[in-house]
Amino acid sequence: MTDPKSLEKLRPCGRLETHSTVRHDLGLYNNVACAAYYSPPNPVQPAPLEPLIHSALGKVIFSHPILSAIPLNENTSSPYFARLPTIDLRKCVFFVKRKTGFHKGGDDAELDSIIAEQHNQNFKSELGSLPFWRLVVLTNSPPATKNQFAATWIFHHALADGASGLAFHRAFLAALQSLSSTPPPGMSESGAAESAIINTPTTPLLPPLESLHPLPLSIPFLLKAQWTDWFPSRPTTLWTAKPITSDPASRETKFRSNTLSQQATTRLVQVSRENKTSVTATLECLVAAAIFSHLPGAEEGGGVDRVTACGATSLRRFLLKEMVSDESLGCWVSRYGFEHRRTRKGDPFSWAEARKVRQTINKELDKKGKDSTVGLLRWVPDLHKFFLGKMGKERGDSFELSNVGVFKASRMVEGEGCWRVGKVVFSQSGNVVGAGFEVSVVTGGDGCLVLGIAWLEGVVEGSWIEMVIGSLRAGIEELTKA
Structure with a gap:
């Protein structure tokens, strides 16, 4: 095993990256998964799948140096990235045959x-030898269509954000396409890979968020944040699941995806636009309504009339285009928050509320990174102490909703005779110190929107989540029916 201290130091972790490394060190898992279904060109290329995937992945690694970087000193206030000189793909790429x-x-x-299994694994195995990501390839057995597979990329949040999951699959798709007309290198006559050890690139890492954006904070914003920290005010009728706990039995992530048809997805986009809001805002309000439908009202005594949502906002658009684009892998996000209140009468879903959520998101984006939640991280001197101090306390939010948008392939992989990505699934691990559960949204190359719901069993109960999911689906069906 490689001594981690012998690895080349690249740069210190930024504050947002450190936020994730500390969580990982404390066993609060902060990882992300992005899965995509791949279909081969027609006519199908005869190349064996394993060496083909290894070769394509080698191209992606060479183009994105963050894939060969690992955070070290996670147990300190000064973690840093170090470079793995080589990556043995046999130890981080896994092939699983389908049962159905x-x-x-x-x-x-x-x-x-x-996805659930991967969310419950950390990246500390063989520290200094393995990357802080894995690729699980789910193949057919027997293959109904040769070389058709689903690839799940699971990664440490310090390396990349949710939007990076789509960027990874675009790069991987392009690499597969570039190899489709020539046999992958390193393949023996039997079809086995002769070498799956990749020499990593020597290019520097992209800078952290605070080196690309000043993240300015106004005095009123700072004072408000400090006042809230010193004198927290929490309505008794707010639901945020069970309090934060250090109990290992309440740290197992469960996951379930829900797929909308292409027709329902198109209709959801259309009806949201007709009502002057966005799909993200519509879904957030539907989730809040579904929660309310399975919790007692405040008038019943000890009930609930409020839930709070937090959502991710990408800061990529405000960074130097020469440094960061939609194809870059890295972590450049902040967040917004919104409080939903139970309606006394009528439909629990409201288009007026969906418009308010959209306005809140737009207001956050209009600040262009100023007065952002992520900007406050510089004022947290000890993140270990910060997270440990949350144990036993109530959660700040009821649920988190992140929508990474629509998967779109690059122009070089469009048209006949190209590899294609269909359905895409996006997920984040259950949040030990954050919201009660996670809702992750993405629309794949097949035009189908997928909701990924992750929770920690014990923080919320699986049977209750299933009822919420059922009400959420019913709400979507009601909005999208012809």
Whole structure:
């Protein structure tokens, strides 16, 4: 095993990256998964799948140096990135044969199980030798269509944000396409890979967020944040699941995806636009309404009339285009918050509220990174102490909703004779010190929107989440019916 101290130091982790490394060190897992279904060109290329994937992944690693970087000194206030000189793909790429047929549409319990399993694994195994990401390839057995597979990229949040999951799959798709007309290198006559050890690039890492953006904070914003920290005010009728706990039994992530048809997805976009709001805002209000439908009202005594949502906002658009683009892998996000209140009468879903959520998101984006939550991280002197101090306390938010948008392939992989990405699934691990559960949203190359719901069993109960998911689906169906 490689001594981590012998690895080349690249740069210190930024404050947002440190936020994730500390959580990982404390066993609060902060990882992200992005899965995509791949279909080969027609006619199907005869190349064996394993060396093909290894070769394509080697191209992606060479183009994105963060994939060969690992955070070290996670147990300190000064973590840093170090470079792995080589990556043995046999130890971080795993091939799993399906027990059921390949899923062209609808939900996929086998893939959900893989995502949940990966969320519950850290990246400390063979520290200094393995990257802080894994790729799990789910293949057909027997293959109904040769070389058709679903690839799940699971990664430490310090390396990349949710939007990076789509960027990774675009790069991987482009690499597969570039190899489709020539045999992958390093393949023996039997089809086995002769070498799966990749020499990593020597290019420097992209800078951290605070080196690309000043993240300015106004005096009123700072004072408000400090006042809230010193004198927290929490309504008794706010639901945020069970309090933060150090109990290891309440740290197992469960995951379930829900897939909308292409028709329902198109209709959801259309009806949201007709009502002058966005899909993200519409879904957030539907989730809040679903929660309310399975909690007692405040008038019943000890009930609930408020839930709070937090959502991710990408700061990429405000960074130097020469440094960061939609194709970059890195962590450049902040967040917004919104409080939902139970309506006394009528439909629990409100288009007026969906418009307010959209206005809140737009207001956050209009600040262009000023007075952002992520900017406050510089004022937290000890993140270890910060997280440990949250144990036993109530959670700040009821649920988190992140929408990374629509997967779009690059122009070089469009048209006949190209590899294609269909359904995409996006997920984040259950949040030990954050919201009660996570809702992750993405629309794949097949035009189908997928909701990924992750929770910690014990923080919320699986049976209750299933009822919320059922009400959420019913709400979507009601809005999208012809």
